[in-house]
Amino acid sequence: MSLQIINLTKKFGEQTALNQVNIEIINNEIIGLLGPNGAGKSTLMKSVCGVIKVDEGEIIFNGKNISENEIEAKKNIGFLPENNPLYQNMYVKEYLNFVAEIHKIPKERIDEVIELVGITPEKSKKISQLSKGYKQRVGLAQAILHSPDLLILDEPTNGLDPNQIIEIRNVIREIGKEKTVILSTHIMREVEALCSRVILIHEGNIIQDSPIDEFKGKYDSLEEAFASYTH
Template sequence: MSIQVTQLVKTYGRQQALKGISFEVQPGRILGFLGPNGAGKSTTMKILAGSLPPTSGQALICGVDIRLNSLDARRHTGYLPENNPLYHEMYVQEALSFVAGLHGIADKTNRIAEVIELTGLTAEQHKKIGQLSKGYRQRVGIAQAILHNPEVLILDEPTSGLDPNQLQEIRQVIKLLGREKTVLLSTHIMQEVEAICDDVIIINQGEIIAGFPMAELNARYPDTDLETLFIRLTHAN
């Protein structure tokens, strides 16, 4: 199993952000991780990425416990946070070279060239990141996340704030990556989930309230589209 979460809890003082959630993501699947603001999505993704410790419970990335061996788990993980932190004064190639050095990638010149082509950055690779549109900055963030060729990719709202053309382009990149990697994708755009995700989990108030393969949506919830289901479930909890 690429991602395995068991009874995961996260508390901030008296506030319980995650209330013992459990789920699995199989290799080569794209999972849409859905929920209203404050539901616990970003907290879960930060824990899985190794940037936030859980209060209790277990999370495995490719069989590696992130609490017991965070560094090894992160070697299997690529992470694009919601705010996509980038060095705006760096050129695209320069930034990717820096990140490749952090990962200790041996043949970084060839690997950077592969990632630039894969993420559609060829025409922009000699520009400063600060000169790029938001869509291309998101591509740089994805490029940084996949440089070390991780098995698991965690993307926290990668298409937020993009125009329709940029949305379509980033979706195609994610769909392409999903052919070889396990992808955990957080988004508020239901059409995006319907277009590219294999599975769906809905979380609300720190608890998972639904989870199913997208192919079973109509069988489980007849005459209900994903957006209607999301509103109904999250309003009911």
């Protein structure tokens, strides 16, 4: 898996959401994408996924420009947005069958993923009947169903209880052993628990991209480092 983001710029009217962003990822690792609200994190993730068009620059995924190879890129990228848009009136397994048909993948894979994300007891329920924690797991299941090379997760544990957070983290950790994961979160404990590298974006600019120990540096905690860099 390789991802190169070269001089990526995106504007919304007069506002510059991303300003000549450059990132290179060549190894399987879990990367924490950090930044204050409005920093450009979601715009960056949606640009990589091909959800929004870039104004300037290039995104090269597995050696190909995603603007020219959108379908091929999307076959190898999994995305769980922050708002987790699920079809509430569908049953869990029915929904995952639907996703599997879109990706043209064997139905046997559905049961594998259901077990991996821990939704076996809920697989026959309607999505609308699930707790928020189980809905997050269903969203994670659709994102990994097609075994993507790159998994992008936007606030995957937002609103979950402590036990659910631990369980989702364990799933992400397992996935990160074989795939590249970009994890956007405001929870510094999550970054410390999962990530080997931190990319910090502020006002549309990358201001830190380093191993987690180097990012923390002289500060007592990641929270202190984050506050100092973005003050």
